[in-house]
Amino acid sequence: MNSLITTIVIFLFVFAHNCQAQDKSNLIVHVQDIKTISGEIRIGLYDSETNWLERTFKSESIEVISDTCQVVFTDIPKGEYAISLYQDENSNGKLDMTMGIIPKEKFAASNQAPARFGPPKWKNAKFNINKNEQEITIKL
Template sequence: MKLKSLCIFVSNKKINVVSTLVKILVILVFTITVAHAQKENTQDIIVNISGLDNDKGRLLVGLYNSEANFLDQRFMSVIGEISNKTGKVVFTDVPEGIYAVSFIHDENNNGKMDTNFLGIPKEDYGCSNNARGTMGPPKWKDAKFELKGESKIITITL
């Protein structure tokens, strides 16, 4: 009996077992190779936040990947816990590129930044590079950083 001619019959259909196994093996190897190649060009972004007013609530941290989306549409988001007026979050498997980080200290856990009647934030907030806005939100050019080659630690101090 030749290995190439090993066949089975399923519901009156002839199936070549070796050919089918080879096809499955090729697909499996291709899938693993592609998944591994994609993972190689990703890094982690570790965000350390200090100087918060208190330990109430949680941190809502956003990662942005373009100026057009900055502070409007997050590329990734993480919710972080607060302890001793500090917090730490990690964005994992982030592709290399240009990014900015922003956070709000959601003291009352309502999922948004609370402002007064003039639109001035009542809760702590901040951005990467400690970027601050003048009469408005921080600018992309001040908050952006490059993620390339190794994980990045971002420290935001209020």
């Protein structure tokens, strides 16, 4: 009887773990059209409109060594997200600004969301992760 209960518990644990693994995704972000080969690309993945451009869900940075680069975010729950990125050409850890309001360094967002009279809007940048592996491309 104890071995039957142990077998059932192990089965349920493995089944639950497999179900959770299927709800996660890998997101591959391709960055193209990098004009200046210097510094780093800093990428923020946001999981809600409330957090958009304020608090990342996950973030990565990668050294710029060519006109394209790729970053992979792993174990992302399926759902709605948006990406913001910029090229930190001088590697000082921040998006340099002119007069505190105009970016000096190149930046972009998912869906090539435009930045008109302010930063890109969540509604224009958001996308759904609904596959086990998803790829998006952003042009800098």
